[in-house]
Amino acid sequence: MAQRLLVIEDEPTLGRLLSYNLVQEGYEVVLEDHGTAGYDRALKEHFDLIVLDLMLPGMNGIDILDKLRGQGVRTPVIVLTAKNTEDDVVRGLKSGADDYITKPFGVSELLARVSAVLRRISGIAEEPARTNDPEAASIILGQLEIYPDRYEVSLGGQSINLRPKEFEVLLYLARKPGVVLTRDDLMNAVWGFDYIGGQRTVDVHVSSLRKKLELDPESVHIDSIRGVGYKLVVNKKRTPVLGQ
Template identity: 35%
Template sequence: MTVLLVEDDAPFAEALAAELRACNHQVTIAGDGRAALACVDRDRFDAMILDRMLPRLDGISILERLRADDRTLPVIMLSARGAPGEKVEGLEAGADDYVVKPVATAELAARLQAVVRGRRWPAGGGAAGGAASADTLRAGDIVVSPSRFRAWRNDEPIDLVNLELKLLAEFVRNAGSVLTRAMLIERVWGYDFEPTTNLVDVYVRRLRQKLTANGADDPITTMRGVGYMLRG
């Protein structure tokens, strides 16, 4: 995997890059925000590990620029700042994951694999054309194929990151039933506790935006104080 590591702490960056290279990743280091954007313009990367506090251009601004330009490069924000509101801000800006320093290299490498896997969708036709696989899930006009990391609405593909697709698949599997935030946290994120942040609400909001991007109605109902339900 080719990884762009954006980190202004040079000793830390070199140490982390060495550990990732030992995991068979190719790593390029950018020491500030503008250098990071220049690297993205010049070279192709499978993923970016992005520090939040950077000279010249901070991590949130980099994310906003990437997403405004419709760049779908998977990004893990890696920061010493881990307050709930800061995590939510990073996710809302477009990060696929938010990891607080320090983190074990093995965990970071696993998270890299997860965010990249969610973007490697095979090319091919839409669900109606027979491209959907045997694990296809359907609810109304929404189709999800978890094994192929693909989703459609009204036969139009939806560009989802890994966690968004997992969230949509969980909704489709349970269409017509209420899913609490605690249930979603356990089934989508794999946590056995409900965090104090509004992480689920952030991802539901992002999912809603993509499901309604072409003017379609919002298929997700908010059950106030309880959770959410996808209408079947």
């Protein structure tokens, strides 16, 4: 069965171009040219991936992303931005985008990014359930509690709302507390070896995580290792326990 894609793009020529080329690659494509209509469709129907323009009538791309993630929709999203500024990229990633492309872009670049995201998501979906793995149940580090199967995190008994990619970054760090992990380590583990985006993606997600972990920085925090990467630091007065 063909993978189903939703393209939300209000520029008619670009919308038709994207739709045509994606169909030629074997995808089933639904095209919407209005933000509100695109959001409603993404919320009510199943799609394997969404290609989302940030500048849209009715509801902009950031609002769409925020609302979808707030509703628990984890469909991977590639955002299209016409502005080659860091702020737009950061806003999109913080809102839960899986990848981004800056206009103007080549069709081959878009197709490569769509294929890469779908391969990564498919690989995750096909992983066998680890019902006998104690790490699958929970990870407890100081006051930090992580439940991988449920994508839930609490700190000091208080629930923390994380975007899917923020959760995956935290989970990878938590599986190796105190160990310095490079940006490449995190990029490959969370986004996949064939992810085309830059390491700035990792920095944005770590920065967002830090703000959310400020709830109890004495229990757990993320340290930067200049020129290398990051490590999760747990209060030494607490003994890390895995699998409880």
